[in-house]
Amino acid sequence: MTTLSHAARFAARTARLRASTIREMLKVTQRPDVISFAGGLPAPELFPTDAIADATREVMERYGPAALQYSVTEGIPAMREWVAERLTRRFGKLFEAEHVTIVSGSQQGLDLIGKVFLDRGDHVVMTNPSYLGAIQAFDAYEPRYLTVDTDDEGLEPTALEAVLAQAQPFPKFLYVVPNFQNPTGRTLSRARREQIVAICERYELPIVEDDPYGELRFEGSDLPAMATLATRGIVIYCGTGSKIMAPGLRVAWLSISDDEVREKVVLAKQGADLHTGTFAQFVFHEYAAGDAFEAHVRRIALAYAARRDAMLQALAETMPPDVRYSHPDGGMFLWVQIPGADTTELLQICAERKVAFVPGVSFYPHRDVHDGLRLNFSNASEEKIRLGIERLAESIRSLSRTSLT
Ligand SMILES: Cc1ncc(COP(=O)(O)O)c(C=O)c1O
Structure with missing residues (x-):
């Protein structure tokens, strides 16, 4: 029996639709004991x-x-x-x-x-x-x-x-x-x-x-x-x-x-x-189109603002001095840059310490920058945010002994 090669079976464009290794790694982090800043999910408890x-x-x-x-x-x-x-x-x-x-x-x-x-x-x-x-x-x-x-x-x-x-x-x-x-x-x-x-x-x-x-x-x-x-x-x-x-x-x-x-x-x-x-x-x-919607949107923004504040404060208290991070005025994400780090490696350490994020490399079209990471602040409580950022900081400190230059 002859089997068709990938090239013969599928359109050429499918060669670019890669399953991401990071996505595979992040599957591990979906366990309930892991604090995940990786997803891009809105807070479900705020759904109307x-x-x-x-x-x-x-x-x-x-x-x-x-x-x-x-x-x-x-x-x-x-x-x-x-x-x-x-x-x-x-x-x-x-x-x-x-x-x-x-x-x-x-x-x-x-x-x-x-x-x-x-x-x-x-x-x-x-x-x-x-x-x-x-x-x-x-x-x-x-x-x-x-x-x-x-x-x-x-x-x-x-x-x-x-x-x-x-x-x-x-x-x-x-x-x-x-x-x-x-x-x-x-x-x-x-x-x-x-x-x-x-x-x-x-x-x-x-x-x-x-x-x-x-x-x-x-x-x-x-x-x-x-x-x-x-x-x-x-x-x-x-x-x-x-x-x-x-x-x-x-x-x-x-x-x-x-x-x-x-x-x-x-x-x-x-x-x-x-x-x-x-x-x-x-x-x-x-x-x-009803009257309650406007108040609902404001309620989400207020809740996310409190979560962003909790994350910024935890970052200020725990991060090594050379780590930089953005101060978003809204939305759901914050960006961290760790000079000299490979954040895909960092994710492996973080998975052991039960905290997750998305390594920045995924967001670069040419996959060529490795020192950034994305944190989502909309989907975790303020308490979990503080604990998760502490774990992240510990992981960064342990990474600094191996791969920081
Ligand atoms: C920048 C950006 N565009 C588009 C989308 C997709 O949103 P939708 O749920 O409307 O498909 C997202 C979702 O996270 C996003 O962050």
């Missing part, structure tokens, strides 16, 4: 479970079969209008309901963007480091990545300009998470947003603005979306209900003002899943 149960009953009573029927690819009208109104209120600039497409998680949005823009070998520009899920979504379309360095204010415009001036072939888009970035927790300053939009407009480079965390701000004031700074429709804005309501609903949205891009994305979505679950959209809208 009762309110969603009420909304579900209400939807069934009021809409019945309509909420169970096939629907249009763009999303149910009430959801598109809700998204446009919310974005308009938040950013003080008009967002149109016709520009909104409801997607099954912003992760699907990223996949669809990859599908409509990327051929094999095309360039995508992204920050170094970037959201791992975006790299995974784009990887399936076999692009190459041009990375731009970041500092405490996020992506550096001069570095972006230098990359664009030399890029060959010219990139298809820039991917950026401007608010409380996953993985670093950093926020792109207002001045930088303006500069980056101006550069991209000059080069006619589309911007994919991925904003799942912007509503979880603990302090400081909201910054304008890059979509509202652009004078031409070069920005594809991605938002999601995952962090402000519940990720299991898989209700998220794209706002795309360029008609041609939007039509292509909608067609790609039609081929992928016809539409996002009608039922989930109805239930999401029922709760989100």
